[in-house]
Amino acid sequence: MASFRARRASAIERTDLYQGITDRIIIQLEQGRVPWVQPWDSAAAALDLPVNASTRARYSGINILILWSAMIERGFTTNRFLTFRQALELGGNVRKGERGMTVVYAHRYTPQQERERAREEDRAPGTIPFLKRYTVFSTDQCEGLPEDLSAPVAPVDRSLILPEADALIRATGADIRIVGGEAFYVPSRDYIQIPRPEAFPEPINWHRTAFHELGHNAATRIMPHGVVGS
Template identity: 70%
Template sequence: MARTNTTSRTDSDRTDLYQSITDKIITELEAGRVPWVQPWASSKASLDMPRNGKTGDRYSGINILILWDAVVANGFSTNSFLTFRQALALGGNVRKGERGTTVVYAHRFTPDSERRRASEDGREPGSIPFLKRYTVFSTDQCEGLPDRIAAPPPPVPEGLIRPEAEALIAATGADFRIGGDRAFYAPGQDYVQVPRPDAYFDPINWHRTAFHELSHWVGGRSRLDRDQTGAFGSKEYGREELIAEMGGAFVCAALGIVPTVRHADYLGSWLDIIREDNRAIVRAASAASKAANFLLDFRGELATDQPDTGGPTTWREAA
Protein backbone atom coordinates (compact mmCIF):
# COMPACT_ATOMS: atom_id res chain seq x y z
CA MET A 1 0.00 0.00 0.00
CA ALA A 2 2.81 2.41 0.87
CA ARG A 3 4.43 1.71 -2.50
CA THR A 4 1.19 2.62 -4.31
CA ASN A 5 0.87 5.91 -2.41
CA THR A 6 4.45 6.82 -3.21
CA THR A 7 3.94 6.07 -6.91
CA SER A 8 0.72 8.06 -6.95
CA ARG A 9 2.38 11.01 -5.23
CA THR A 10 5.30 10.88 -7.68
CA ASP A 11 2.95 10.84 -10.68
CA SER A 12 1.02 13.75 -9.18
CA ASP A 13 4.21 15.75 -8.58
CA ARG A 14 5.34 15.12 -12.14
CA THR A 15 1.96 16.20 -13.53
CA ASP A 16 1.97 19.34 -11.36
CA LEU A 17 5.44 20.21 -12.63
CA TYR A 18 4.40 19.89 -16.27
CA GLN A 19 1.28 21.92 -15.53
CA SER A 20 3.11 24.70 -13.70
CA ILE A 21 5.54 25.10 -16.60
CA THR A 22 2.69 25.04 -19.11
CA ASP A 23 0.64 27.59 -17.16
CA LYS A 24 3.58 30.00 -17.12
CA ILE A 25 4.15 29.69 -20.87
CA ILE A 26 0.43 30.18 -21.57
CA THR A 27 0.38 33.32 -19.42
CA GLU A 28 3.30 34.74 -21.38
CA LEU A 29 1.77 33.94 -24.79
CA GLU A 30 -1.65 35.29 -23.80
CA ALA A 31 0.06 38.55 -22.85
CA GLY A 32 1.66 38.70 -26.29
CA ARG A 33 5.14 37.88 -24.97
CA VAL A 34 6.98 35.00 -26.58
CA PRO A 35 9.23 33.23 -24.02
CA TRP A 36 11.97 32.37 -26.51
CA VAL A 37 12.16 36.00 -27.67
CA GLN A 38 13.23 37.97 -24.62
CA PRO A 39 13.63 41.79 -24.57
CA TRP A 40 17.42 41.55 -24.73
CA ALA A 41 17.80 45.24 -25.55
CA SER A 42 16.72 46.08 -21.99
CA SER A 43 18.62 43.19 -20.42
CA LYS A 44 21.84 43.64 -18.46
CA ALA A 45 23.18 40.32 -19.72
CA SER A 46 24.74 39.77 -23.12
CA LEU A 47 22.73 37.53 -25.39
CA ASP A 48 23.88 33.96 -24.82
CA MET A 49 22.62 30.48 -24.07
CA PRO A 50 22.24 29.72 -20.35
CA ARG A 51 24.97 27.46 -19.02
CA ASN A 52 26.24 25.89 -15.82
CA GLY A 53 28.98 28.06 -14.35
CA LYS A 54 30.97 25.14 -12.93
CA THR A 55 30.84 22.60 -15.76
CA GLY A 56 30.31 24.96 -18.70
CA ASP A 57 27.53 22.69 -19.96
CA ARG A 58 24.62 24.42 -21.65
CA TYR A 59 21.14 23.97 -20.31
CA SER A 60 18.72 22.56 -22.85
CA GLY A 61 15.05 22.22 -23.68
CA ILE A 62 12.52 23.96 -21.46
CA ASN A 63 15.30 25.06 -19.08
CA ILE A 64 16.51 27.55 -21.72
CA LEU A 65 13.15 29.35 -21.57
CA ILE A 66 12.99 29.19 -17.77
CA LEU A 67 16.48 30.61 -17.29
CA TRP A 68 16.20 33.27 -19.99
CA ASP A 69 13.07 34.50 -18.23
CA ALA A 70 14.98 34.61 -14.92
CA VAL A 71 17.87 36.55 -16.49
CA VAL A 72 15.61 39.24 -17.94
CA ALA A 73 13.09 39.41 -15.08
CA ASN A 74 15.77 39.71 -12.38
CA GLY A 75 18.25 41.89 -14.27
CA PHE A 76 21.09 39.36 -14.01
CA SER A 77 24.30 40.38 -15.78
CA THR A 78 25.13 36.86 -16.96
CA ASN A 79 23.53 33.65 -18.26
CA SER A 80 25.62 31.54 -15.86
CA PHE A 81 23.96 29.48 -13.08
CA LEU A 82 25.07 27.16 -10.26
CA THR A 83 23.44 24.88 -7.74
CA PHE A 84 23.94 25.69 -4.04
CA ARG A 85 26.49 22.88 -3.69
CA GLN A 86 28.39 23.87 -6.83
CA ALA A 87 28.84 27.41 -5.47
CA LEU A 88 30.34 25.93 -2.29
CA ALA A 89 32.58 23.56 -4.28
CA LEU A 90 33.99 26.57 -6.15
CA GLY A 91 34.93 28.26 -2.89
CA GLY A 92 32.00 30.66 -2.82
CA ASN A 93 28.41 30.61 -1.62
CA VAL A 94 24.91 31.79 -2.44
CA ARG A 95 24.21 35.05 -0.62
CA LYS A 96 21.80 34.79 2.28
CA GLY A 97 18.21 35.52 1.35
CA GLU A 98 18.61 34.89 -2.39
CA ARG A 99 15.81 32.95 -4.12
CA GLY A 100 16.78 30.44 -6.76
CA THR A 101 15.17 29.43 -10.04
CA THR A 102 13.55 26.02 -10.41
CA VAL A 103 14.73 24.05 -13.42
CA VAL A 104 13.96 20.48 -14.40
CA TYR A 105 15.81 17.30 -15.24
CA ALA A 106 14.06 14.94 -17.66
CA HIS A 107 15.21 11.36 -18.02
CA ARG A 108 13.96 7.77 -18.15
CA PHE A 109 14.62 4.80 -15.87
CA THR A 110 13.91 1.08 -15.98
CA PRO A 111 12.69 -0.59 -12.75
CA ASP A 112 14.42 -3.83 -11.74
CA SER A 113 11.09 -5.66 -11.95
CA GLU A 114 10.70 -4.60 -15.60
CA ARG A 115 14.24 -5.77 -16.37
CA ARG A 116 13.45 -9.20 -14.90
CA ARG A 117 10.16 -9.53 -16.80
CA ALA A 118 11.80 -8.42 -20.05
CA SER A 119 14.59 -10.94 -19.57
CA GLU A 120 12.06 -13.72 -18.96
CA ASP A 121 10.02 -12.67 -22.02
CA GLY A 122 13.07 -12.27 -24.26
CA ARG A 123 12.39 -8.62 -25.09
CA GLU A 124 13.95 -5.21 -24.53
CA PRO A 125 12.93 -3.68 -21.19
CA GLY A 126 10.67 -0.64 -21.22
CA SER A 127 11.44 2.60 -19.42
CA ILE A 128 9.48 5.21 -17.50
CA PRO A 129 9.94 8.97 -18.09
CA PHE A 130 10.47 11.20 -15.08
CA LEU A 131 10.85 14.90 -14.46
CA LYS A 132 12.72 16.17 -11.40
CA ARG A 133 12.95 19.68 -9.97
CA TYR A 134 16.14 21.29 -8.75
CA THR A 135 17.17 24.84 -7.92
CA VAL A 136 19.92 26.95 -9.47
CA PHE A 137 21.20 30.44 -8.73
CA SER A 138 22.65 33.07 -11.01
CA THR A 139 26.31 33.72 -10.36
CA ASP A 140 25.11 37.28 -9.63
CA GLN A 141 23.42 35.81 -6.54
CA CYS A 142 26.67 34.33 -5.27
CA GLU A 143 29.79 35.70 -3.61
CA GLY A 144 33.37 34.50 -3.24
CA LEU A 145 33.42 32.78 -6.65
CA PRO A 146 36.58 32.71 -8.78
CA ASP A 147 36.79 35.63 -11.20
CA ARG A 148 36.59 33.34 -14.21
CA ILE A 149 33.16 32.17 -12.98
CA ALA A 150 31.72 35.41 -11.67
CA ALA A 151 32.70 37.83 -14.45
CA PRO A 152 29.99 38.32 -17.09
CA PRO A 153 31.10 37.41 -20.62
CA PRO A 154 31.98 40.32 -22.92
CA PRO A 155 29.42 41.20 -25.59
CA VAL A 156 29.86 39.60 -29.00
CA PRO A 157 31.81 41.98 -31.26
CA GLU A 158 29.60 43.68 -33.81
CA GLY A 159 31.47 42.50 -36.89
CA LEU A 160 31.65 38.79 -36.03
CA ILE A 161 27.97 37.90 -36.01
CA ARG A 162 27.09 37.74 -39.68
CA PRO A 163 30.32 36.08 -40.88
CA GLU A 164 29.91 33.41 -38.20
CA ALA A 165 26.33 32.79 -39.24
CA GLU A 166 27.37 32.50 -42.89
CA ALA A 167 30.16 30.09 -42.00
CA LEU A 168 27.82 27.93 -39.93
CA ILE A 169 25.26 27.66 -42.73
CA ALA A 170 27.99 26.69 -45.20
CA ALA A 171 29.40 24.11 -42.77
CA THR A 172 26.07 22.27 -42.56
CA GLY A 173 26.39 21.20 -46.19
CA ALA A 174 22.67 21.84 -46.60
CA ASP A 175 21.31 22.62 -50.06
CA PHE A 176 20.67 26.24 -49.13
CA ARG A 177 19.23 28.41 -51.90
CA ILE A 178 18.93 32.19 -51.85
CA GLY A 179 16.18 33.76 -53.93
CA GLY A 180 12.46 33.76 -54.56
CA ASP A 181 9.87 35.62 -52.53
CA ARG A 182 9.26 33.21 -49.67
CA ALA A 183 11.22 31.11 -47.17
CA PHE A 184 10.60 27.38 -46.82
CA TYR A 185 12.09 23.92 -46.39
CA ALA A 186 11.10 21.36 -49.05
CA PRO A 187 11.21 17.92 -47.35
CA GLY A 188 10.81 15.93 -50.57
CA GLN A 189 13.73 17.60 -52.31
CA ASP A 190 15.57 18.26 -49.03
CA TYR A 191 16.52 21.89 -49.64
CA VAL A 192 16.04 25.25 -47.92
CA GLN A 193 15.13 28.42 -49.76
CA VAL A 194 15.28 31.92 -48.26
CA PRO A 195 14.80 35.25 -50.08
CA ARG A 196 17.77 37.56 -50.62
CA PRO A 197 18.87 39.50 -47.52
CA ASP A 198 18.11 42.82 -49.20
CA ALA A 199 14.47 41.74 -49.49
CA TYR A 200 14.08 42.20 -45.73
CA PHE A 201 13.24 45.57 -44.19
CA ASP A 202 15.70 44.76 -41.39
CA PRO A 203 18.51 42.57 -42.81
CA ILE A 204 19.12 40.89 -39.43
CA ASN A 205 15.78 39.13 -39.91
CA TRP A 206 17.31 37.21 -42.80
CA HIS A 207 19.51 35.35 -40.32
CA ARG A 208 16.58 34.48 -38.08
CA THR A 209 14.61 33.21 -41.07
CA ALA A 210 17.57 31.16 -42.31
CA PHE A 211 17.99 29.35 -38.99
CA HIS A 212 14.24 28.82 -38.65
CA GLU A 213 14.22 27.01 -42.00
CA LEU A 214 17.42 25.12 -41.18
CA SER A 215 15.70 23.94 -37.98
CA HIS A 216 13.10 22.37 -40.28
CA TRP A 217 15.92 20.93 -42.42
CA VAL A 218 17.45 19.31 -39.33
CA GLY A 219 14.16 17.48 -38.83
CA GLY A 220 14.51 15.80 -42.23
CA ARG A 221 14.37 12.04 -42.61
CA SER A 222 18.14 11.52 -42.88
CA ARG A 223 18.83 13.64 -39.80
CA LEU A 224 16.55 13.90 -36.71
CA ASP A 225 13.58 12.42 -38.61
CA ARG A 226 10.74 14.47 -37.09
CA ASP A 227 7.18 14.07 -38.35
CA GLN A 228 6.83 16.83 -40.97
CA THR A 229 3.74 15.45 -42.72
CA GLY A 230 1.20 17.80 -41.13
CA ALA A 231 -0.87 19.87 -43.54
CA PHE A 232 -0.91 23.66 -43.22
CA GLY A 233 -3.21 24.67 -40.35
CA SER A 234 -3.11 21.26 -38.65
CA LYS A 235 -1.86 20.71 -35.11
CA GLU A 236 1.02 18.64 -36.46
CA TYR A 237 2.05 21.58 -38.65
CA GLY A 238 1.75 23.95 -35.69
CA ARG A 239 3.95 21.71 -33.54
CA GLU A 240 6.66 21.63 -36.20
CA GLU A 241 6.52 25.43 -36.57
CA LEU A 242 6.82 25.81 -32.79
CA ILE A 243 9.93 23.60 -32.80
CA ALA A 244 11.49 25.54 -35.69
CA GLU A 245 10.71 28.91 -34.06
CA MET A 246 12.45 27.95 -30.83
CA GLY A 247 15.26 26.10 -32.61
CA GLY A 248 16.02 29.16 -34.75
CA ALA A 249 15.92 31.41 -31.67
CA PHE A 250 18.34 29.13 -29.79
CA VAL A 251 20.85 29.14 -32.67
CA CYS A 252 20.58 32.92 -33.03
CA ALA A 253 21.22 33.35 -29.31
CA ALA A 254 24.31 31.13 -29.49
CA LEU A 255 25.63 33.32 -32.33
CA GLY A 256 24.75 36.59 -30.59
CA ILE A 257 21.90 37.47 -32.96
CA VAL A 258 18.88 38.80 -31.07
CA PRO A 259 15.95 36.51 -31.95
CA THR A 260 12.44 37.74 -32.74
CA VAL A 261 9.18 36.05 -33.63
CA ARG A 262 9.13 35.20 -37.30
CA HIS A 263 5.62 33.78 -37.29
CA ALA A 264 3.60 35.74 -34.74
CA ASP A 265 0.45 34.76 -36.65
CA TYR A 266 0.89 31.21 -35.31
CA LEU A 267 0.45 32.43 -31.72
CA GLY A 268 -3.15 31.21 -31.51
CA SER A 269 -2.36 27.72 -32.79
CA TRP A 270 0.58 27.42 -30.37
CA LEU A 271 -1.72 28.33 -27.48
CA ASP A 272 -4.24 25.69 -28.59
CA ILE A 273 -1.52 23.04 -28.72
CA ILE A 274 -0.12 23.95 -25.30
CA ARG A 275 -3.52 24.23 -23.61
CA GLU A 276 -4.56 20.82 -24.93
CA ASP A 277 -1.44 18.98 -23.73
CA ASN A 278 0.49 20.20 -20.70
CA ARG A 279 3.60 18.36 -21.91
CA ALA A 280 3.58 19.88 -25.40
CA ILE A 281 5.82 22.86 -24.63
CA VAL A 282 8.34 20.64 -22.80
CA ARG A 283 8.47 18.24 -25.77
CA ALA A 284 8.71 21.08 -28.29
CA ALA A 285 11.50 22.81 -26.36
CA SER A 286 13.39 19.52 -26.13
CA ALA A 287 13.05 18.93 -29.89
CA ALA A 288 14.09 22.54 -30.60
CA SER A 289 17.13 22.16 -28.37
CA LYS A 290 18.17 19.00 -30.25
CA ALA A 291 17.73 20.82 -33.57
CA ALA A 292 19.81 23.80 -32.41
CA ASN A 293 22.55 21.53 -31.04
CA PHE A 294 22.62 19.59 -34.31
CA LEU A 295 23.24 22.83 -36.21
CA LEU A 296 25.67 24.31 -33.71
CA ASP A 297 27.74 21.12 -33.72
CA PHE A 298 28.83 22.07 -37.24
CA ARG A 299 30.85 24.88 -35.69
CA GLY A 300 33.45 22.25 -34.85
CA GLU A 301 34.11 21.91 -38.57
CA LEU A 302 34.67 25.61 -39.18
CA ALA A 303 38.35 25.51 -38.19
CA THR A 304 39.20 22.81 -40.72
CA ASP A 305 39.09 23.09 -44.49
CA GLN A 306 36.69 20.42 -45.71
CA PRO A 307 37.39 18.51 -48.95
CA ASP A 308 34.99 18.86 -51.86
CA THR A 309 32.81 15.75 -51.64
CA GLY A 310 30.60 16.57 -54.58
CA GLY A 311 27.63 17.13 -52.26
CA PRO A 312 24.91 19.76 -52.59
CA THR A 313 26.09 23.23 -53.49
CA THR A 314 25.60 25.75 -50.69
CA TRP A 315 24.77 29.42 -50.98
CA ARG A 316 23.55 29.18 -54.53
CA GLU A 317 21.11 31.53 -56.19
CA ALA A 318 17.66 29.96 -56.43
CA ALA A 319 16.15 29.67 -59.86
Protein backbone atom coordinates in the same frame (compact mmCIF):
# COMPACT_ATOMS: atom_id res chain seq x y z
CA MET B 1 1.34 -2.37 -8.84
CA ALA B 2 4.29 -0.46 -7.45
CA SER B 3 5.50 0.18 -10.99
CA PHE B 4 2.09 1.56 -11.96
CA ARG B 5 2.02 3.88 -8.93
CA ALA B 6 5.49 5.16 -9.76
CA ARG B 7 4.47 5.91 -13.35
CA ARG B 8 1.27 7.62 -12.22
CA ALA B 9 3.06 9.76 -9.61
CA SER B 10 5.70 10.77 -12.17
CA ALA B 11 3.03 11.67 -14.74
CA ILE B 12 1.12 13.80 -12.21
CA GLU B 13 4.27 15.63 -11.09
CA ARG B 14 5.32 16.25 -14.70
CA THR B 15 1.85 17.55 -15.61
CA ASP B 16 1.75 19.89 -12.60
CA LEU B 17 5.21 21.27 -13.34
CA TYR B 18 4.61 21.76 -17.05
CA GLN B 19 1.23 23.36 -16.33
CA GLY B 20 2.89 25.83 -13.98
CA ILE B 21 5.44 26.76 -16.64
CA THR B 22 2.70 27.03 -19.28
CA ASP B 23 0.63 29.31 -17.05
CA ARG B 24 3.64 31.56 -16.51
CA ILE B 25 4.32 31.86 -20.25
CA ILE B 26 0.65 32.65 -20.92
CA ILE B 27 0.79 35.48 -18.37
CA GLN B 28 3.87 36.89 -20.14
CA LEU B 29 2.13 36.68 -23.52
CA GLU B 30 -0.93 38.47 -22.12
CA GLN B 31 1.44 41.22 -20.97
CA GLY B 32 2.76 41.55 -24.53
CA ARG B 33 6.04 39.75 -23.91
CA VAL B 34 7.33 36.81 -25.94
CA PRO B 35 9.78 34.94 -23.67
CA TRP B 36 11.56 32.98 -26.43
CA VAL B 37 12.27 35.96 -28.70
CA GLN B 38 15.49 37.96 -28.27
CA PRO B 39 14.52 41.10 -26.26
CA TRP B 40 17.41 43.38 -27.15
CA ASP B 41 16.46 46.13 -24.71
CA SER B 42 15.33 44.18 -21.67
CA ALA B 43 18.13 41.66 -21.15
CA ALA B 44 21.24 42.75 -19.27
CA ALA B 45 23.22 39.96 -20.93
CA ALA B 46 23.23 38.47 -24.39
CA LEU B 47 20.75 35.59 -24.41
CA ASP B 48 23.18 32.81 -25.20
CA LEU B 49 21.93 29.34 -24.24
CA PRO B 50 22.00 28.99 -20.45
CA VAL B 51 24.89 26.86 -19.20
CA ASN B 52 25.72 25.13 -15.93
CA ALA B 53 28.70 26.99 -14.47
CA SER B 54 30.08 23.84 -12.83
CA THR B 55 29.67 21.14 -15.50
CA ARG B 56 29.75 23.51 -18.53
CA ALA B 57 26.74 21.60 -19.92
CA ARG B 58 24.09 23.65 -21.70
CA TYR B 59 20.54 23.50 -20.43
CA SER B 60 17.95 22.19 -22.88
CA GLY B 61 14.21 21.96 -23.47
CA ILE B 62 11.86 23.91 -21.23
CA ASN B 63 14.82 24.87 -18.99
CA ILE B 64 16.02 27.30 -21.67
CA LEU B 65 12.74 29.25 -21.47
CA ILE B 66 12.75 29.16 -17.67
CA LEU B 67 16.27 30.55 -17.39
CA TRP B 68 15.96 33.06 -20.25
CA SER B 69 12.84 34.40 -18.55
CA ALA B 70 14.73 34.69 -15.27
CA MET B 71 17.62 36.50 -16.98
CA ILE B 72 15.18 39.05 -18.42
CA GLU B 73 12.92 39.53 -15.40
CA ARG B 74 15.71 39.72 -12.83
CA GLY B 75 18.40 41.44 -14.88
CA PHE B 76 21.09 38.79 -14.53
CA THR B 77 24.31 39.76 -16.31
CA THR B 78 25.35 36.18 -17.10
CA ASN B 79 23.90 33.03 -18.65
CA ARG B 80 25.61 30.78 -16.08
CA PHE B 81 23.72 28.92 -13.36
CA LEU B 82 24.50 26.31 -10.73
CA THR B 83 22.97 24.56 -7.72
CA PHE B 84 23.58 25.49 -4.07
CA ARG B 85 25.84 22.46 -3.64
CA GLN B 86 27.79 23.17 -6.81
CA ALA B 87 28.51 26.70 -5.58
CA LEU B 88 29.97 25.24 -2.37
CA GLU B 89 32.02 22.68 -4.31
CA LEU B 90 33.56 25.53 -6.31
CA GLY B 91 34.62 27.33 -3.14
CA GLY B 92 31.80 29.90 -3.13
CA ASN B 93 28.27 30.15 -1.84
CA VAL B 94 24.84 31.49 -2.69
CA ARG B 95 24.22 34.78 -0.92
CA LYS B 96 21.75 34.62 1.96
CA GLY B 97 18.18 35.43 0.96
CA GLU B 98 18.63 34.77 -2.77
CA ARG B 99 15.72 33.09 -4.55
CA GLY B 100 16.55 30.41 -7.10
CA MET B 101 14.85 29.06 -10.22
CA THR B 102 13.35 25.59 -10.60
CA VAL B 103 14.64 23.56 -13.55
CA VAL B 104 13.82 19.98 -14.45
CA TYR B 105 15.56 16.80 -15.50
CA ALA B 106 13.45 14.17 -17.26
CA HIS B 107 14.69 10.65 -17.98
CA ARG B 108 13.75 6.98 -17.65
CA TYR B 109 15.15 4.19 -15.48
CA THR B 110 14.75 0.44 -15.05
CA PRO B 111 14.31 -0.89 -11.49
CA GLN B 112 16.51 -3.83 -10.55
CA GLN B 113 13.44 -5.98 -9.91
CA GLU B 114 12.24 -5.33 -13.46
CA ARG B 115 15.69 -6.22 -14.85
CA GLU B 116 15.64 -9.55 -13.05
CA ARG B 117 12.06 -10.34 -14.12
CA ALA B 118 12.83 -9.47 -17.73
CA ARG B 119 15.90 -11.71 -17.64
CA GLU B 120 13.80 -14.62 -16.33
CA GLU B 121 11.13 -14.03 -18.99
CA ASP B 122 13.69 -13.51 -21.76
CA ARG B 123 12.42 -10.09 -22.82
CA ALA B 124 13.56 -6.49 -22.92
CA PRO B 125 13.15 -4.77 -19.55
CA GLY B 126 10.60 -1.99 -19.24
CA THR B 127 11.41 1.53 -18.09
CA ILE B 128 9.76 4.06 -15.82
CA PRO B 129 9.82 7.77 -16.63
CA PHE B 130 10.86 10.16 -13.89
CA LEU B 131 11.13 13.88 -13.43
CA LYS B 132 13.44 15.62 -10.98
CA ARG B 133 13.32 19.26 -9.97
CA TYR B 134 16.42 21.24 -9.13
CA THR B 135 16.84 24.74 -7.81
CA VAL B 136 19.58 26.69 -9.56
CA PHE B 137 21.00 30.16 -8.99
CA SER B 138 22.65 32.65 -11.30
CA THR B 139 26.33 33.19 -10.64
CA ASP B 140 25.23 36.80 -10.05
CA GLN B 141 23.55 35.50 -6.87
CA CYS B 142 26.74 33.92 -5.56
CA GLU B 143 29.94 35.11 -3.94
CA GLY B 144 33.40 33.62 -3.60
CA LEU B 145 33.28 31.79 -6.93
CA PRO B 146 36.39 31.56 -9.13
CA GLU B 147 36.87 34.81 -11.03
CA ASP B 148 36.30 33.23 -14.44
CA LEU B 149 32.81 32.12 -13.35
CA SER B 150 31.72 35.28 -11.58
CA ALA B 151 32.75 37.67 -14.34
CA PRO B 152 29.57 38.70 -16.19
CA VAL B 153 29.00 38.16 -19.89
CA ALA B 154 29.19 41.57 -21.56
CA PRO B 155 25.90 42.77 -23.09
CA VAL B 156 25.64 43.35 -26.82
CA ASP B 157 27.28 46.67 -27.77
CA ARG B 158 24.20 48.42 -29.16
CA SER B 159 26.26 51.44 -30.24
CA LEU B 160 27.49 49.27 -33.14
CA ILE B 161 23.94 48.85 -34.48
CA LEU B 162 22.56 51.80 -36.44
CA PRO B 163 19.28 53.06 -34.89
CA GLU B 164 17.56 53.04 -38.30
CA ALA B 165 18.63 49.43 -38.92
CA ASP B 166 17.61 48.46 -35.41
CA ALA B 167 14.14 49.95 -35.94
CA LEU B 168 13.70 48.12 -39.24
CA ILE B 169 14.81 44.81 -37.74
CA ARG B 170 12.35 45.22 -34.88
CA ALA B 171 9.56 46.05 -37.31
CA THR B 172 9.97 42.68 -39.07
CA GLY B 173 9.03 40.84 -35.88
CA ALA B 174 11.71 38.23 -36.67
CA ASP B 175 13.28 36.16 -33.89
CA ILE B 176 16.95 37.24 -34.08
CA ARG B 177 19.43 35.66 -31.68
CA ILE B 178 22.77 37.46 -31.40
CA VAL B 179 24.92 34.54 -30.28
CA GLY B 180 27.53 32.06 -31.47
CA GLY B 181 30.07 32.24 -34.26
CA GLU B 182 27.88 31.59 -37.32
CA ALA B 183 25.04 33.38 -39.12
CA PHE B 184 22.10 31.42 -40.49
CA TYR B 185 18.31 31.17 -40.66
CA VAL B 186 16.49 28.03 -39.48
CA PRO B 187 13.18 27.71 -41.40
CA SER B 188 11.91 24.77 -39.34
CA ARG B 189 12.17 26.80 -36.12
CA ASP B 190 11.79 30.25 -37.69
CA TYR B 191 14.71 32.04 -36.08
CA ILE B 192 17.87 33.82 -37.20
CA GLN B 193 21.24 33.47 -35.50
CA ILE B 194 23.96 36.04 -36.03
CA PRO B 195 27.22 36.69 -34.13
CA ARG B 196 27.60 39.77 -31.94
CA PRO B 197 28.41 43.06 -33.77
CA GLU B 198 31.86 43.29 -32.23
CA ALA B 199 32.77 39.98 -33.93
CA PHE B 200 32.75 41.78 -37.31
CA PRO B 201 35.77 43.83 -38.46
CA GLU B 202 33.42 46.59 -39.65
CA PRO B 203 29.92 47.30 -38.24
CA ILE B 204 28.51 47.56 -41.78
CA ASN B 205 29.22 43.85 -42.24
CA TRP B 206 27.01 42.97 -39.27
CA HIS B 207 24.15 44.92 -40.85
CA ARG B 208 24.68 43.28 -44.24
CA THR B 209 24.65 39.84 -42.65
CA ALA B 210 21.58 40.58 -40.55
CA PHE B 211 19.56 41.79 -43.53
CA HIS B 212 20.78 38.88 -45.67
CA GLU B 213 19.34 36.43 -43.14
CA LEU B 214 16.20 38.54 -42.81
CA GLY B 215 15.80 38.05 -46.57
CA HIS B 216 15.66 34.29 -46.03
CA ASN B 217 13.15 34.83 -43.24
CA ALA B 218 10.91 36.96 -45.46
CA ALA B 219 11.21 34.60 -48.44
CA THR B 220 10.15 31.65 -46.30
CA ARG B 221 6.95 33.48 -45.37
CA ILE B 222 6.25 34.18 -49.05
CA MET B 223 7.38 30.80 -50.42
CA PRO B 224 7.33 28.46 -47.38
CA HIS B 225 8.11 25.30 -49.40
CA GLY B 226 10.96 26.54 -51.57
CA VAL B 227 13.60 28.29 -49.46
CA VAL B 228 16.62 26.96 -47.61
CA GLY B 229 18.29 29.06 -44.89
CA SER B 230 21.99 29.83 -45.08
